[in-house]
Amino acid sequence: MQSAQQRRWRGLKLAVVTLFAVSLLAACGQSSASLPTFTPEPTITPLAPVPEGVPAPVVEIEPGAAAPRPTRERGSGEAGAKPATARTAIAQESVEGAAERPPAQGGADDDAYEPDDRRSQANPIRIGEVQERTFGYEYDEDWVEVAVQADQMYVFETFDLDDGADTILTLYDEQGNELAYNDDDDGWASRIYHQVEDDGLLYLQVTAYSIDAPGLGYKLRVLEMEPVAPDAYEPDNSQAEAQAITVGEEQQRTFHYPQDEDWVAVMVTTGTAYHFETFDLDDGADTVLTLYNERGDELAYNDDFGSAWASRIYYQAENDERLYLQVSAYRGGEPGLGYKLRVVEAEPPAPDAYEPDNSQAEAKALALNEVQERTFHTPQDEDWVFVEVTAGLTYQFETLDLADGIDTVLTLYDAQGEELDSNDDYQSLASRIYYEAANTERLYLQVAAYRVDQPGLGYRLQMVEAAPAELDAYEPDDRQEEASSIQIGEIQDRTFHNASDEDWVMVEVEAGRTYRFATLDLDDGLDTVLTLYDERGEELAYNDDAEDSDSFSLASRITHEARNSGRLYLQVKTFGSAERGAAYRLEAALDR
Incomplete structure (x- = not known):
């Protein structure tokens, strides 16, 4: 039986890869971490002359001076906060644009490049050229195509946004596959770095996260950038190319292009606990760690640990074996950003008094009005309890008094293992389920961790009787x-x-x-x-x-x-x- 935690993690990773590939208009509730401002070290050279009267490409972005607004939550987790599910406003459409959506609305607010609302209508943009554009209406899309050369690094960016405009960039290849995505880069403007593998055409889609009024403008350009030199461990972009790291060793590494992955291999010993971690990140760097066994099975994953963009995985080895650690960058970022990597032994915490209780078969009893003090002694730990409910009564199952750095998920099952209800956050990182019992029976409650910053963090679990919910005048209307x-x-x-x-x-x-x-x-x-x-x-x-x-x-x-x-x-x-x-x-x- 698949746990709620497993479903959440798998769903989150799928969402990061696929969600925006079908977007007409994405309106995220997740904040993109503000990527660093261009530094002058990389050389950016236009391949084509800049047209007379058009400002030459510059190094610093000039985002529109929009009034301050709350930062959107990133899909895989704000530093020091709960990893948030991606939240969007999407009118779904294929890349070619054949689904139900508001039709193009030509009018006074159109710019000179319309119609360009689909990939098939994309206008060319030259390297170094600056195009002044507008969003003519709420669902307007602007598409451009650009000829690129193999092994070159490119920067795609919006800048000089009108007040009230907020852009989103999505980059596609000729087959319509999404290559990169960016919402906010140091303001409401957007920027994508991308290193090209082959000569050809790329397609850039510009949409609005929001516009305060039709006709708001922005500038768009594509620049070429000198590639950043790889670090001493390259090539190490796959499990097959993984470089060795020993327990206790520190390695200084860089992401020399946005899609760069760094892989290491490490020997572990049965029963020993380890921390795999990044630290001393350059400003603007944001790492993601994924741990695999030799067969390529994922063992653990972490984006943000604690209150920073660094990452840490705790893992207790079940066998003497070689493990593989993948280090990637969250949503790319500026090429050349560095970090340190190490693997160290960790002290495993003692399990709580209710262990073993890691499956429905091992569930321990939870009585009405009882409060249990519990811990997650590993990040993968699950705590299961069984409860007796009476037909016609309403029950409240909840976690409370969570330690800092913990986020629980509750899932309620019947005796056959069928899921009855689930809850992640109930007005905080704690969880709560209300359940109106239709039968007198035994039910099972699984407590999993959406996030545990370190093993041994605790919470309290309880079950109480609750008053029945009042229905509004329109019920039943659930389908x-x-x-x-x-x-x-x-x-x-x-x-x-x-x-x-x-x-x-x-x-x-x-x-x-x-x-x-x-x-x-x-x-x-x-x-x-x-x-x-x-x-x-x-x-x-x-x-x-x-x-x-x-x-x-x-x-x-x-x-x-x-x-x-x-x-x-x-x-x-x-x-x-x-x-x-x-x-x-x-x-x-x-x-x-």
């Missing part, structure tokens, strides 16, 4: 077939009666008219997600966070032009967990 109706111009007062509650509504629309669906007046701590479907259940649009005056609002909004008359279905659910009974208002209206 498309149960959707209640909403009229255009109507605002409904609604609640989420439990963490997994979904609210579905059905709305009649007319072809050619544009509609706005929005959540309003959310209770504190509530964060909604809207998804719009047609009658066949095909997704038409999605939004997590969007509000006219605040792109970081936890409310949601979808604007949709109906192509056909008929029924549409809107699903409202929560991002993360909400307090039972958390209230919001739902609006359906004509947009124009």
Whole structure:
């Protein structure tokens, strides 16, 4: 049976690789770590002359002076904070652009390069050329193609953004495969470094994370950069090329290009615990560690350890064997950034009094109103308990009093191993599940760690009886077939009666008219997600966070032009967990 932690980690890594490859417009709730400002050491040389009257390429970026806004959360974890699930506002589309999306809206706000809303419409840009561009409307995309040469390093960047503009860059190869992505680089501008393997064409997509008004502008350019010399351990870009490191040894290393990976091999001894760690990172560097066995099976993973961008893995060896450690950079970064790497022996902490309890078969009893003091004695540790529930009663399972550096995940199962509910964060890094028992039976609760900075960190676990949740007037409406109706111009007062509650509504629309669906007046701590479907259940649009005056609002909004008359279905659910009974208002209206 796959644990919640395993699913979360696998889902997170898949999301990092695939999420933005289908984006028309990404609106992340994850912060990109601010990459370092260009330093003057790398030489950036235009291959083509800069047109007369166009400013020559410069070394320093000049981002638009946007008013300060909250930093978005990075998908794999803010330093010193909880690794956040990627949060986006996406109208899904293939790279060629053949899905349901708002049509191009030509008008006074178009720049001279339109139409360029798809890869097939990409305009050429020369190395060193500066193009002045605008976002003509909310879903505008700007595509360019650039001829590149093998073994050269290139910089793709936006700069001089108008106040209220915020760009996202995504780089593709000729087959439409995503090569690199960047949202914010030292401000709301964006920058991608990429070293090319073969001669050919690359395609750059520029979208807006948000624009305060149509017609906001930015500048775009592509520069060539002198490649950075590799460190003394290259080539070491694969498991087969891994260089040796001994226990206690320190190695000084660099990422000499954004896609660089550094691999090392180390011999470990049965029963011995080890720390694999990066430290003394250059400003702007952000490492990710992944540990493998000789077969290539992943054993452990860490992005950020503690309050820095460095990484650490704790691992207790089960065999005398050779292990392999991959060091990569989170979202690339400036070429040439350095770090130190070492492997040292660690003192394993003692297990808590409830071990062994690492599976459903080993689950220990948890009684009603009992509080258990527990620890994760390894980062991979799972704690299982069984509980007796009575039909008709509501129960609250929760972790509390977490040590700094720990983040729990709760998953509730029945006796057959079927998942009943799961929760990661309940208004903090602790977890809580409410469960209304339909039967008198034994259930099983798994406590896993989404994150443990070091082994031995503790938490408390308890089960208490809770009052039944109050349903709003529209329940049951948890599936498309149960959707209640909403009229255009109507605002409904609604609640989420439990963490997994979904609210579905059905709305009649007319072809050619544009509609706005929005959540309003959310209770504190509530964060909604809207998804719009047609009658066949095909997704038409999605939004997590969007509000006219605040792109970081936890409310949601979808604007949709109906192509056909008929029924549409809107699903409202929560991002993360909400307090039972958390209230919001739902609006359906004509947009124009």
